[in-house]
Amino acid sequence: MLQTTGLVKRFDGVEALAGVDLTVGDGEVVAVLGPSGSGKSTLLRVVAGLERPDAGRVLWNGEDVTDVPPHLRRFGLMFQSYALFPHLTVAGNVAFGLRMMGLSPDEVARRTEEALRWVDLDGFGDRPVEGLSGGEQQRVALARTLAPEPRLVMLDEPLGALDRNLRERLVVDTRRLLRERGATALYVTHDHAEADAVADRVAIMRNGRICQTGALEEIRRDPADDWVADFVGAP
Numbered sequence: 001m002l003q004t005t006g007l008v009k010r011f012d013g014v015e016a017l018a019g020v021d022l023t024v025g026d027g028e029v030v031a032v033l034g035p036s037g038s039g040k041s042t043l044l045r046v047v048a049g050l051e052r053p054d055a056g057r058v059l060w061n062g063e064d065v066t067d068v069p070p071h072l073r074r075f076g077l078m079f080q081s082y083a084l085f086p087h088l089t090v091a092g093n094v095a096f097g098l099r100m101m102g103l104s105p106d107e108v109a110r111r112t113e114e115a116l117r118w119v120d121l122d123g124f125g126d127r128p129v130e131g132l133s134g135g136e137q138q139r140v141a142l143a144r145t146l147a148p149e150p151r152l153v154m155l156d157e158p159l160g161a162l163d164r165n166l167r168e169r170l171v172v173d174t175r176r177l178l179r180e181r182g183a184t185a186l187y188v189t190h191d192h193a194e195a196d197a198v199a200d201r202v203a204i205m206r207n208g209r210i211c212q213t214g215a216l217e218e219i220r221r222d223p224a225d226d227w228v229a230d231f232v233g234a235p
Contacts, residue, residue: 001026002047002152002184007056009042009208016042017053018208024152029178029185030213031195034205035231040188043205044154047186048077060151071100076150080157082141084129090116090140091125097148115147118177135166142174146181153178153185159194171197192216192232204228 002024009017016039024030032040045051047058049070058066065073076097084093091112098108116122119139124132129140138158145153158174159167175198178185189195195202196216204211204219212224216232223229 001061002186003059003062004043004047005057005059007043007046007058008054009039009046009051010054015208017046017056019056020208020210022203022210022213024184024186026184027182028201029175029183029187029199031187031189031199031202032205033189033192033195033202033216035190038205039208040190040205041156042208044077044156044186044188047152048075048154049073050077073152074148074150075152075154076145076148077154078141078145078156078158080160082137084137084141084144086128086130088129089125090121090127090129090132093129093140094125094144094147097144101148111147115143118146118181119143119173134162135170138162138170139173142177146177146183149181151184153183155185155187157188157190160189160191167191167194174198204231206231 004020004022007017007020008015020043032043034040042051046053049068057064085096094115095108095112098111116125119142121139121143129137132140159170162170171194187198201213202216202219203213206227211228212219219228220232220234223232223234
């Protein structure tokens with residue numbers, strides 16, 4: 001279980017996070033939903049260990065991991081840009097994190113093939129990533145994130161670079177895959193339909209704060225304030 005308590009992060013004196021308390025239960029997918037500049041990506045970077053908070057703590061199953069280096073947290077982070085290595089093949093990209101774990105070549109190969117099956121890319125291992133479509137690149141990046149079996153999966157606008165029709169198809173696949181893997185996940189998005197489709201629960205974020213959490217339909221029925229009501233389209 002992930003918990004953040006009182007997370008504060010400032011950039012040039014401006015608070016990007018202003019006391020964020022959030023819990024993600026084991027096997028739960030929580031979507032962090034908010035407008036641009038609300039602090040969503042900063043929250044992910046702090047949880048991942050890529051940014052250090054000015055105040056507050058990050059806990060995993062009650063253990064304080066705030067000062068644990070990113071590579072020792074066993075968290076997986078997928079960026080909107082996918083950050084694939086253009087000089088590596090599909091398999092080479094998926095295998096990268098597994099090699100960093102010090103696994104044997106046989107185990108790396110087995111888990112790489114398994115991860116590619118998860119995302120329906122069997123037989124794509126030898127292909128260069130630069131020749132893939134946007135949707136295929138997204139699935140490679142997701143396979144690379146999931147292959148090390150991280151205890152927390154974090155996805156930062158994973159479908160944001162794709163067109164609407166492709167996003168609608170891939171959000172279903174992403175939800176299915178996270179469910180099948182039993183993943184505990186934080187899913188950052190500005191898209192209401194995407195959040196509703198992929199997550200068990202939504203955390204509405206504004207100005208570095210969590211305004212309200214719950215199922216999106218519940219939030220629409222009983223918004224915490226006028227801003228939330230307007231943002232989620234409450235009747």
